[in-house]
């Protein structure tokens with residue numbers, strides 16, 4: 001009880017018990033709900049509660065309090081506090097809302113609730129681990145920790161070039177990140193590059209009579225890929241840990257925050273490769289940079305430094321490479337302590353204004369690319385990339 005009450009001492013934010021009637025008293029993914037919690041389990045849970053590092057929030061603290069009272073004293077029998085006694089009124093409401101819940105069940109729910117809080121604090125909790133401990137992803141890494149889901153592009157030897165499989169895994173990871181109980185999502189790269197764009201091997205080894213089919217499939221894949229960024233429901237932060245090329249640059253306009261090391265460069269060599277812009281950049285880049293600057297980047301392959309990208313509005317802030325990881329992650333960790341729903345709803349409001357337009361632009365860009373990928377200009381440019389490499 002001491003633990004519950006000491007947690008509640010911090011409950012000063014609760015000004016009214018109004019919303020407590022609808023409190024989901026215990027809605028947790030612990031599988032032991034049919035098991036009976038013994039007196040020993042209950043006492044153990046009380047002790048474990050004292051070791052929690054993170055404040056679980058007022059609503060959870062009220063649930064803990066209410067379940068504790070119900071488990072130890074039965075249904076609420078205390079006099080109702082006055083309306084102005086906010087904290088005690090909130091506690092009383094929480095307890096009273098349990099009605100006639102039997103003491104044994106309350107004890108059991110208390111144990112489950114504490115277990116779930118402890119689980120949530122487990123260090124390095126990875127979200128992508130299968131039961132046997134292996135990851136279901138091969139080209140990326142996905143972790144959830146401290147309210148942050150992080151997607152790391154993980155082909156450092158290939159400068160994190162995006163293969164077909166990687167496109168699919170990033171989409172899958174975004175879906176998972178959206179469903180995770182995290183506040184925000186970060187995308188970054190392993191190794192010295194952020195990402196070198198589309199893996200040009202995606203275009204190689206395609207039999208000539210299959211090129212049109214391959215281009216159509218790739219266009220559909222890209223459209224769905226970009227849609228998963230347009231529709232992502234929570235704040236999305238890019239940590240650009242090194243140079244970025246192609247689609248990894250154009251997508252940045254769909255992130256909510258972009259932090260970059262001063263070693264990063266931003267390059268979209270589309271016309272060099274006989275291609276055309278994607279990631280809604282044909283709409284977003286002129287909007288944020290002005291068309292005169294965006295044209296240099298999107299039409300004429302101008303490579304931007306991190307500072308240039310920042311002054312053009314593509315990057316939020318640039319950090320020295322030596323302190324980039326420390327400073328950028330400190331920001332991200334601080335943001336991850338903000339209220340989850342407030343952030344998500346605010347992001348969705350901002351995005352909703354443009355969503356329809358972005359989907360339309362995305363579809364048009366992909367249609368153009370399907371045409372480009374089958375053109376001689378594109379096929380020849382990609383062939384010469386590999387021929388030049390072979391000469392080195």
Ligand code: COA
Pocket residue numbers: 157158159161162196197198199200201245246247269270273275389
């Ligand atoms: N597609 C396929 N392979 C790529 C790649 C890409 N987009 N980017 C890098 N790689 C591969 C290289 O072929 C090389 O593979 P290898 O070790 O088997 O030879 C490996 O990654 C390392 O790249 P390398 O070129 O040796 O490193 P670098 O530091 O000299 O150059 C880049 C890095 C990114 C500048 C250069 O690889 C490049 O220009 N890549 C193409 C970028 C591009 O045009 N992307 C598409 C934009 S639409």
